[in-house]
Amino acid sequence: SQQGEEDPQALSIQEGENATMNCSYKTSINNLQWYRQNSGRGLVHLILIRSNEREKHSGRLRVTLDTSKKSSSLLITASRAADTASYFCPLNGDSWGKLQFGAGTQVVVTP
Amino acid sequence: EAQVTQNPRYLITVTGKKLTVTCSQNMNHEYMSWYRQDPGLGLRQIYYSMNVEVTDKGDVPEGYKVSRKEKRNFPLILESPSPNQTSLYFCASSLSTGGGTSSYEQYFGPGTRLTVT
Numbered sequence: 001s002q003q004g005e006e007d008p009q010a011l012s013i014q015e016g017e018n019a020t021m022n023c024s025y026k027t028s029i030n031n032l033q034w035y036r037q038n039s040g041r042g043l044v045h046l047i048l049i050r051s052n053e054r055e056k057h058s059g060r061l062r063v064t065l066d067t068s069k070k071s072s073s074l075l076i077t078a079s080r081a082a083d084t085a086s087y088f089c090p091l092n093g094d095s096w097g098k099l100q101f102g103a104g105t106q107v108v109v110t111p
Numbered sequence: 112e113a114q115v116t117q118n119p120r121y122l123i124t125v126t127g128k129k130l131t132v133t134c135s136q137n138m139n140h141e142y143m144s145w146y147r148q149d150p151g152l153g154l155r156q157i158y159y160s161m162n163v164e165v166t167d168k169g170d171v172p173e174g175y176k177v178s179r180k181e182k183r184n185f186p187l188i189l190e191s192p193s194p195n196q197t198s199l200y201f202c203a204s205s206l207s208t209g210g211g212t213s214s215y216e217q218y219f220g221p222g223t224r225l226t227v228t
C-alpha cells in the first residue's frame with residue numbers, strides 16, 4: 001500500500017489569496033480523495049477524483065490529477081479564515097476502504 | 112442529516128479500566144472503521160468492518176476489540192487501556208461495493224479524545 005505525500009508541509013497565506021498544495025504518489029491509483037481536518041476535529045471529505053478525470057471543481061476548490069506524473073493538486077481560491085486546517089490526500093490501502101494517510105499540509109489563513 | 116456520531120467525545124481514565132467508545136452512523140453504510148491519530152504518526156487504521164458480523168484488523172489492532180452486531184453501530188472496546196493508547200480516535204463509514212478496488216468517500220465522526228493515566 002502507499003500513502004499520498006502532501007507538499008508543502010505548511011502554508012501561510014492571507015485571506016483572499018489562493019492556496020495550492022500538492023500530493024504525490026508512487027504507484028497507479030483508481031481514485032484520489034482530498035480531506036480537510038480543522039484542528040483536532042473530524043475529517044471532512046472534499047473531493048474524490050477518479051483516474052480517468054483530469055480536473056474537478058467543488059465551490060472554491062479545484063483538484064487536478066496527472067496520472068503520468070503521479071500527482072494531484074488542490075487549489076483553494078479566495079481563501080477565508082475558515083479554510084485554516086490540515087489537508088490530506090489519503091490513498092487506498094491494502095484492504096478495501098482503508099485510507100493510508102500522510103502528514104498532510106497545514107494551511108493557516110490570516111485576516 | 113447524514114452523520115457519524117461518537118461517544119464520549121472526551122474521556123480520561125486510568126490504566127486497566129475497561130472502556131467502550133461508541134460509533135453510530137445513520138447512512139446505512141456497510142463499511143465502518145476506526146482510526147487513531149497521534150502527533151508525528153498521522154492517522155492509522157485500528158479495525159474495520161465490511162458488514163454486520165464481518166470485522167478485520169487494521170494496522171494497529173493490539174489492545175483493541177470491536178464488534179459489529181448491527182449495521183449502524185461499530186463500538187471500539189479497550190479491555191485494559193494503557194497510557195500508550197492515549198490518542199484521538201475517529202470512526203468512519205462509507206458505502207461498500209463488497210469488494211473490488213474502488214473506494215467511496217468516507218464520513219468521519221467528530222473524534223474521541225482519550226487520555227489514559
